[in-house]
Amino acid sequence: MSEKNSVAIGVYVCHCGTNIAGTVDVEAVAAAIREEPGVVLAKDYKFMCSDPGQEMVKKDIEEYGLDRIVVSACSPLMHEKTFRKAASEAGLDPFLVQMANIREHCSWVTKDKEEATQKSIVAVKAAVNRVRWARPLPINTATVEPSTLIVGAGIAGIQAALDIADAGFKVYMVEKQDHIGGHITMMDRVFPTMERVNDLLNPKINEILNNDKIQVFTRHEATEVTGSVGDFTVKIKDLDANGASVENELKVGTIILATGYDMYDLSQIEQFGYGRLDDVYTGIEFEQMTRQDGPTGGKILKKNGEEPTSVAILHCIGSRDENHCEYCSRVCCMYSLKHAAIIKERTSAASYNFYIDIRAFGKGHEEFYRKVSSEGGRFIRGKVGQVTDLIDPELDEPEGSLIVIAEDTNLQEMIRVPVDMVILAGAMIPSETADRVQKMLRISRSTDRFFQERHPKLAPTETATDGIFLCGTAQGPKDIPDTIAQASGAASAALRLLEQGVVELDPSVAVVNAAMCTGCKMCIEVCAYNAIGFNERWNIAEINSNLCKGCGTCAATCRANAIESQHFTDKQIVFELMGLLSDG
């Protein structure tokens, strides 16, 4: 064990302001670790991730000849990159840096200060133990294929494609529909400006179609993605090929998911009569009716061809409803106001908005709300319980009308409002393609089933997988400006890789110790990436490090202990474990 004592470890305990120091006695943690073998210094500091914090690490590496660093702070998923970079700037191999998560896993989830301090001490001891056995790992680089695949050609995909093509890189767009533009091609106007969709969208579509950097595959879907950041191989399938299995293969460096949304199936919520009663429409069906190229030429008409004299607009149908979708779909309040404005503009009908809350949080939205309500749109606070065609003869309700039954929560009484037409502002849900795309790309979805971003605040356009980005309603309900902003964000994140042209490959992959391999081939059985081949001549397994993703399943399976999972070696894990239990 001479090696054990030859290391020079610097330990840093972060206060994270009061995020950690409020619950953990950081000085006690540093003091407890200072006498551990191999530890040269242990300091606590207000914000380790700040410039002065990082500078301190760099200076100490030079001054004290530190060859291992432990930073006890937040999650490594948050700042491991930061400290690896700082270490390598001071000449230390980035894999000789270890983090101990004493914030997300300790100070934020523990009330008792003594318990939190104890837990932090063992966590830091474990990190010190682990880093002793860390080895420098050479980082190889690979070139980045100068192209991007965009899945989905709605407004999000279109914006991302234009940004990337304008920067000079090749874009492939795959769209399952026979046209590009997505859901907004079904709409007539946009809130709150009431501009025509065609005026906004057509120039963008023309730009796409006339840009020789952009190749659009309509009626296609991606069926298989292999490889990793910088070097993805994508198979796409022609959906009209009638089983003739015409497949194309594309090489791309990055992937942007813009798979968009679908509307929640409102026939599942029977009490509003959708699919059962005439003149009950979803918001998107009403949008289609208002288009000049729509079924009524843009006129608002009942099924019998007459103009309605009153229209009820029901908010939050399926949204904010624990039986359906718990979340707020964010756009329904505003498009419902838009519908009221269009009804006012094109008919003499009265409009009633039944709402829980009006969420008018965007630029110009509150002003729009005021305008619509001041121009005669009626607003009733209360969620509708039922829409029925059973009129109450005693109440003088007109024959053939739809009765909206709701509780007016301002008056605190049940009301019945007879109308000629009902528009349901239904919930947005992830596109039905999301299931397939998730399985194809192995990326996560949040509890609302939209794709999950790498960090809800700090990395909204990235997925947890390098080189795969997200934008638009694939990530969560949002309106057009937010979609465009996120699409440009995703494009610029993808461009960062495309512009660099090279990407560092994660060296934490598995390697075979040829001298110990018995040739049992168990590792080949468990490898999901076909990364392990077999050398018949020497009767040993061989790992292709370009294909290996570093899951370590082979290492845990090898009965001869001949496979090492680099950076997650048995030694590193077992010594970490012993550190965690060192208070026994």
Next chain:
Amino acid sequence: MSDTKEPRIVGFLCTWCSYTGADLAGTSRMPVPSNLRIIRVPCSGRIDPLFIFKAFQEGADGVMVSGCHPGDCHYISGNLFAKRKLAVIKRLLEWVGIEPERLHFTWISASEGAQYSEETSKFADQVRSVADLPNPLARTEVMS
């Protein structure tokens, strides 16, 4: 239970789903037992059965393993291999005198911070119920 020592639990979490879910429990300030200590592994498939034995040998009172949900594994199938191995380990542990209550395998996704908080608390209670029973694997002499 005030006079008995709090049991110590080791949790092996895959980085992509469960560790991220545990981080989310943290950012959401949900309670997590303070006697749970975490080791991050790339995939639950990385967990060598020997790590579990080693944990009990070092005096752990319980071991929890959590990976991505079936079908969601970042590495396609590592979680399924983990589940198979752990099923065998559990029986083996029982055979050497370690109660099955001391080992727990679960799936927690990156968005399931609340489930993480719940599962870990439940498991801590479960371990507490058997923690006073002898652990025949534990080394008797205390490491110096």
